[in-house]
Amino acid sequence: MPSQSDDLFRALADPTRRRILDLLAERGTLTVGQLAEQFPDLVASGISKHLMGLRAAGLVIATRQGRQRLYRIDADALAEALAPWLAKYEPYWAAALERLRDLAEGREP
Amino acid sequence: MPSQSDDLFRALADPTRRRILDLLAERGTLTVGQLAEQFPDLVASGISKHLMGLRAAGLVIATRQGRQRLYRIDADALAEALAPWLAKYEPYWAAALERLRDLAEGREP
DNA sequence: GCAACATATTACCGTACGGTAATATGTGAG
DNA sequence: CTCACATATTACCGTACGGTAATATGTTGC
Numbered sequence: 001m002p003s004q005s006d007d008l009f010r011a012l013a014d015p016t017r018r019r020i021l022d023l024l025a026e027r028g029t030l031t032v033g034q035l036a037e038q039f040p041d042l043v044a045s046g047i048s049k050h051l052m053g054l055r056a057a058g059l060v061i062a063t064r065q066g067r068q069r070l071y072r073i074d075a076d077a078l079a080e081a082l083a084p085w086l087a088k089y090e091p092y093w094a095a096a097l098e099r100l101r102d103l104a105e106g107r108e109p
Numbered sequence: 110m111p112s113q114s115d116d117l118f119r120a121l122a123d124p125t126r127r128r129i130l131d132l133l134a135e136r137g138t139l140t141v142g143q144l145a146e147q148f149p150d151l152v153a154s155g156i157s158k159h160l161m162g163l164r165a166a167g168l169v170i171a172t173r174q175g176r177q178r179l180y181r182i183d184a185d186a187l188a189e190a191l192a193p194w195l196a197k198y199e200p201y202w203a204a205a206l207e208r209l210r211d212l213a214e215g216r217e218p
Numbered sequence: 219g220c221a222a223c224a225t226a227t228t229a230c231c232g233t234a235c236g237g238t239a240a241t242a243t244g245t246g247a248g
Numbered sequence: 249c250t251c252a253c254a255t256a257t258t259a260c261c262g263t264a265c266g267g268t269a270a271t272a273t274g275t276t277g278c
Contacts, residue, residue, distance in 0.1 A: 006124055013122035014236075015115055025198065032255060043238060048256055050236090067245045067254050078198070079205030086195070086202055087209050089134065089187070093195055096188035100196050123266075141225060152268060157226055159266090176224045176275040 008081040011057035016042065017050050021059065024073045031068040117190040120166035125151065126159050130168065133182045140177040 002010075011017055020035055032051065036044040051071055054060040058077040062069045086093075111119075120126055129144055141160065145153040160180055163169040167186040171178045195202075 003124075005127070009118070009121050009124075009127065012118050015112075016236085018114070018118065022197065025201075042236095044254085045239085045256075046237060048254095052256080064245090069255065073201070075201050076205075079202050082198075082202045083205040083209045086206055087213075088131065089191075090206075092134075092182070092184050093188050093191045096185075096192040097195055097199075100192045104196075125266085151266095153224085154226075154269085155267060157224095161226080173275095178225065 004081050005085060007057040008059070008085075011054055011059055014050070014053075016047075017054055020047070020050060020054065021073065024060065024071060029070050029072045031070055033068065035071070113190050114194060116166040117168070117194075120163055120168055123159070123162075125156075126163055129156070129159060129163065130182065133169065133180060138179050138181045140179055142177065144180070 012021075016039065019038070023035060023038060024030060032044065032048055035051070036042070036047045039047060051060060051062070055062060058081065059074060060071055061074045062071050064070075121130075125148065128147070132144060132147060133139060141153065141157055144160070145151070145156045148156060160169060160171070164171060167190065168183060169180055170183045171180050173179075
């Protein structure tokens, strides 16, 4: 019986799937074809398979529009899956994240 | 050329490795034997192999003490590896984490 | 030095995974 | 209705992965 966390981390394990998520996070909504354009080394059906994987893990939602399918991140599901794990490790990443934010705003340490 | 993120998420992909990290996060420092006790279904050398994987990903550090080896989380490395990805997805998990914290403190929504 | 112990390393095995190619399904256009 | 298009599904392949068993390395205690 695979747990919520299992699905999440298994989905995140593959670099292609992570990049798909990145693209969806940046652009909000993309079709399979638009995503496939970003992966010249992969065949389109490969992307489709990865999207199925992300959908199975509940990280992504598809809505039909004409003959294409619009994918977007399932924000609630991603948040719910991630939060418990993040809470457990908060002491580890909190400081680094702060530092990263300061750096992005050009502040000095 | 595997990136920092690749190593991190690959290491986190396996439930056994995640549980090893959990145990180290809770108890601070553990020997291979102490860790192996927590996995009755696995042989000790299997744990050792997973620890090597975590060490290779830079998430864990070992120090020798007598004939045993003490493992602990490499807090800095974990933080540095995790922070950039977390920053990218902060809008997604921030609210859920807040909710989780409130819940833990018994607050009402 | 040697026996017992803790961990690491190697060799090996089955299976799951990521990839492609081929085929199927569903939809808009003419 | 039919053709072209967008995506999904299936079948198949090589490889990477997690696991065990066997062996090697290094350390303490006698």
